[in-house]
Amino acid sequence: MWAAGAAVLLALCGGVAWNLTRFEARHEALTGPPADLMIQPGVSAAEVEAVKGGLRAADRYLRSALGRGADERVEVRIAREQGCRWPMSATGPATAWAESHFLCVNTMSPTWREVMAGDVTAAQSIIAHEHVHNLQGQVGCVRPSGEHEWLWLFEGMAVHLAYQAMVAEGRWKDGEAIDQIRRWGVDDPKLGPLQDYERTGTGLGDPAYALFHLATRSLVEQSEGPRSLLEFCRETARGRPWREAFAGAFGLSPEAFYARFEEERRRVAGRPGA
């Protein structure tokens, strides 16, 4: 069940003093991936299991598909009422957010409550999405939130790899990704061409995430597989201009990809000529 508003997932880096925020919680260590769960009173056992399941699924998939996971320890806060300084999205406090060594899930958010009630795999995929941001942070390809140059791909990587992690677990089917992308609103008329989302766009919510998912899925399909995503991330982390890194990793320029992708998008959205 992926109702509207299910994808209010944010990654923030810089400027958020999360580690200074008091957070009363019990601790549980996880080894795969290396993580310290901080669980607040009132969080249910099912919620803890969903978080662990999402982390483990992401870790397994990232290691098998990309050849590496987030090897450095991550603090994972499962918050009930306070402690994470929620970034605000268009619809209220974010459901979850992450940076290189930190992940926080807001168990009081309407989206989290909804997925926990109806679709635990969706809850796991939210955690997996954020864990991809942990990996991006540890590889070094994350930009401060105001300095994105390839935002659609940054978020697209998280949505796509999280979806594929659930496929690898046998929870979702690869062939149903397009159904989810449609349900999330990829044909929303408010969405512009993909190239409009190099710097901003997450404020458009689910439709934007659907577009970023479709684009990243398409990019991976026409390149040499998901490892090209990691190669791109590493190259930008080394300081290579992103358009060059993109061409090197995916075998075509961003402009060539944009042109090809808009054709594919029209077919998926079922809006010929739109």
Ligand SMILES: [Zn+2]
């Ligand atoms: Zn994200």
